[in-house]
Amino acid sequence: MIHPSAIVSSRARLGVGVRIGAFSIVHDNVDLGDGCEIGSHCEIGHPSARSGGRPLVIGASSLVRSHSVFYEGSTFGERLVTGHRVTVREGTEAGVNLQIGTLGDIQGTCRIGDYVRFHSNVHIGQHSTVGSFVWIFPYVVLTNDPHPPSEVMRGVTLEDYVAVATMSLVLPGVRIGRGALVGAHSSVSRDVDVDTVVAGAPAKPVCPTADIKLRDGSGQPAYPWRRHFHRGYPDAVVEAWLAEFGHGKAAPTKDHE
């Protein structure tokens, strides 16, 4: 299960059935859960003076794709899935089922909830706090320094179910409320209310998320997305969402016509 060309420390703790790809390196201070798969050309558990001696812990059934680099001193729940060329620095604490797309750059010292999905090429600055079921789309940056360069760090907070669309920037210290949507190519400089769409640079409130309709001919609302988008989530989660919205019955959006 370990490719003969891989370099795996005898001190690393590997669960049952762990697979390590060709030309990958696994350092000493690493704990990989059962069934984890590491792709080729990775470096896992890169030593760091900033890790405080803590290990890199990756939960069971995770998949780290090729050319990725993880430092020691971070913890991931089960079923982490990454794209290629992901970088994760020290001090990241993430829940279960995190997805990090290709080229993702997680700068460390941040908190990430469960079932979070980062698409390709996102940059999560230090001191970011990301809730559960959050979506971040390509080329989004979460910043932290209000007057760079400085020693003042004000991380961003994204509450549960927030979605930040492509090529948007969230400025230091901003809090984005539960279920809010940041439109593409926006620069968010002020806090965002729950279930609100903001857009522009600087981003301004546009409408409640419920006003956006699905462009599939159904006339149904596009948000909360958990009403209609279930791909990749476990059955128990989807069932809870369906219950929240009346077990999938079509909402009567035109009942007064």
Add this chain to the structure above:
Amino acid sequence: MIHPSAIVSSRARLGVGVRIGAFSIVHDNVDLGDGCEIGSHCEIGHPSARSGGRPLVIGASSLVRSHSVFYEGSTFGERLVTGHRVTVREGTEAGVNLQIGTLGDIQGTCRIGDYVRFHSNVHIGQHSTVGSFVWIFPYVVLTNDPHPPSEVMRGVTLEDYVAVATMSLVLPGVRIGRGALVGAHSSVSRDVDVDTVVAGAPAKPVCPTADIKLRDGSGQPAYPWRRHFHRGYPDAVVEAWLAEFGHGKAAPTKDHE
């Protein structure tokens, strides 16, 4: 021609004179044309359940630079050239002489014409359709989901000779007409007419492309760029362009003064 450290499947079909760099991996379901060169640290033909069993086909005389990852299930014409760390997923169909710059991320299930040039760090979303002689500059993203996340996919269409300048975003379902130019740092939310410059967020029409003059003191129009920019195109293509514009004679742009 195959570096001793490379891992090349005996089932891969390699043309005459193929070169494979150090620490690279070539999987089973791969067809590399004559004279192809694969740099170091690549993974070529990454297996995928989504490939439908189709191979990765790369045409003759192609060059894939180091640290790149290509999945099985895509096809490239002759003379593909990539930068470093390119990622190409399943279901990409591209013509001849495609260039993909360093860090390019081609998400798959897209169509790309001939002589297309992607500069560094472009992101081509699934279901994109890119014509021939298109230029895409750094940090451009072609999107596809009108209300992310959802199952509704509306790819972008770029017609022949379109140029999209640096750090621009093309929103889902947008069609950009032949020869149009998207200015830098724009967000294109509506269709763009042929030979038109658009700019801004949201992008608005600025002028016909012919109104932009070359800043080389010549007073000549900068567009269509094929009038003056020929580097890297084959002689037959350049001759056709010269014929289109009167064999390179200076256009009488000020003949009424």
Add this chain to the structure above:
Amino acid sequence: MIHPSAIVSSRARLGVGVRIGAFSIVHDNVDLGDGCEIGSHCEIGHPSARSGGRPLVIGASSLVRSHSVFYEGSTFGERLVTGHRVTVREGTEAGVNLQIGTLGDIQGTCRIGDYVRFHSNVHIGQHSTVGSFVWIFPYVVLTNDPHPPSEVMRGVTLEDYVAVATMSLVLPGVRIGRGALVGAHSSVSRDVDVDTVVAGAPAKPVCPTADIKLRDGSGQPAYPWRRHFHRGYPDAVVEAWLAEFGHGKAAPTKDHE
């Protein structure tokens, strides 16, 4: 000091105590100063017809992190530090203590001063001129072609102590004056005066940099940042800065209250 899996040319000139990581390649035309460390999976001194036969020179005590690619034909002063997956093309001339963050893409044919810091994922176009003590933050692009594609190249000039904040674009030929600050998510199309804040797309002057206060409760000005931010700079440099501002004494910003 050289990992057994590394491939190091016998023609490369390695100083005392140089370390080369696993699965890395060092080509012929390379000169690494004493104490340099190259991480894993790198390619150092990639041959190039465009190098004019000049070597890649990296000064003493430098650190190049994993998966990076440097072409021959560039020169770096002592104490270069890079993140992961950095790409540097031919013809880059940089001073001492340059930092290049993860995913940085230095396109070559550019000049960079001393103590410059590029954060993650910056793109430095050809013909850029960057002074000393400059900061460039994530996803910033320095461009060079005023009407792409063309053969007209007009590089950007950043004078000493300039800071360009996240996801900003500097358009071709622009000169940014000493100590100026470009706000996040800006597109700079005109020259910027010294010690001036610009922001927006297109970027417009906002205020003198001295008007921005540190958000640490001190009431002190945030710029020039060398007044308060010293991390990672050598003692002699910091002492000169402290002398410039009265040896660190608090400026009497509220003395008329």
